[in-house]
Amino acid sequence: MSPYRNQRAAALPxxxxxxxxxxxxxxxxAFPAALASEADSVIFDLExxxxxxxxxxxxHDVVEALNAGASAWVRINDISTxxxxxxxxxLSRVEHLRGIVLAKTEHPDHITKTAMMAAAGTPVVALIESxxxxxxxxxxxxxxxxxxxxxxVGDFRRDTGTSADxxxxxxxxxxxxxxxxxGELPGPIDGPxxxxxxxxxxxxxxxxxxxxxxxxxxxxxAQTDGINRALAPSDQEITWARELIAKHDAGATVGDGSxxxxxxxxxxxxxxxxxxxxxxx
Numbered sequence: 001m002s003p004y005r006n007q008r009a010a011a012l013p014x015x016x017x018x019x020x021x022x023x024x025x026x027x028x029x030a031f032p033a034a035l036a037s038e039a040d041s042v043i044f045d046l047e048x049x050x051x052x053x054x055x056x057x058x059x060h061d062v063v064e065a066l067n068a069g070a071s072a073w074v075r076i077n078d079i080s081t082x083x084x085x086x087x088x089x090x091l092s093r094v095e096h097l098r099g100i101v102l103a104k105t106e107h108p109d110h111i112t113k114t115a116m117m118a119a120a121g122t123p124v125v126a127l128i129e130s131x132x133x134x135x136x137x138x139x140x141x142x143x144x145x146x147x148x149x150x151x152x153v154g155d156f157r158r159d160t161g162t163s164a165d166x167x168x169x170x171x172x173x174x175x176x177x178x179x180x181x182x183g184e185l186p187g188p189i190d191g192p193x194x195x196x197x198x199x200x201x202x203x204x205x206x207x208x209x210x211x212x213x214x215x216x217x218x219x220x221x222a223q224t225d226g227i228n229r230a231l232a233p234s235d236q237e238i239t240w241a242r243e244l245i246a247k248h249d250a251g252a253t254v255g256d257g258s259x260x261x262x263x264x265x266x267x268x269x270x271x272x273x274x275x276x277x278x279x280x281x
Contacts, residue, residue, distance in 0.1 A: 008277060009040050015186040016275055017041040018231040019224040020217045024049035025058035031065050037221040038228060043073040046087055047103040055083050059090050066094040078104035088117040099123035099147060106133040108143035115145025123147030129155035137175050141183025149176050153191025166207045177212040187214030194219060205230030232276045233269045241266035
């Protein structure tokens, strides 16, 4: 296990990661703190957070950190840039790379080409950041090599002129949820709520959860714990699931047609709660 990662996050499968912490690759001194945070997954960012003149140094620093034992994802530059190929060439030889986040994914072949250029078996998260990417979401979700979809809210809003109002973004979020189901992927990762804390962050996470998304990007390590709690089963859900499973195991008879779906939901809550270390809390 990497010396940086907290034990819980290191053991958690990325399909169940709730908090995805982006950390700029321009400042490698920030890597250890990010990797020791409560983030389920950490992403070293070579794209938006790095100016053109700093790409080469940032790429070198990311490779050095990964080879030194840091276990992280890396957001690479989009396929239309010259940096895309350079990023993939450098990452194809590193250790401890958890996967790649592909910026500005718009077509399924963006994923396929990235997966082919990366080391065999490297998972690729498709970051959907434009109207074109959203329209092609179903095909992207079925592209060979895709692992999960993520929503780049900021760039999507710039591309479409959409406001930050949850109602204005509901169609986009719902489209990614449906596409993920069509592609048999884990739930999609929502975009960040920059600067949000406390009740504001909780409200943003409630939007994420209610839309059917199961992860959330963030830029601040202080947000990770709040995201993890908000996107995990609540105490009330765990109590309900425990009671229903106990009654079923004790031989309770099947009631109406809602019983089996409720039992399946209770077992899912139980599985998630145990994975997140909440079942016996």
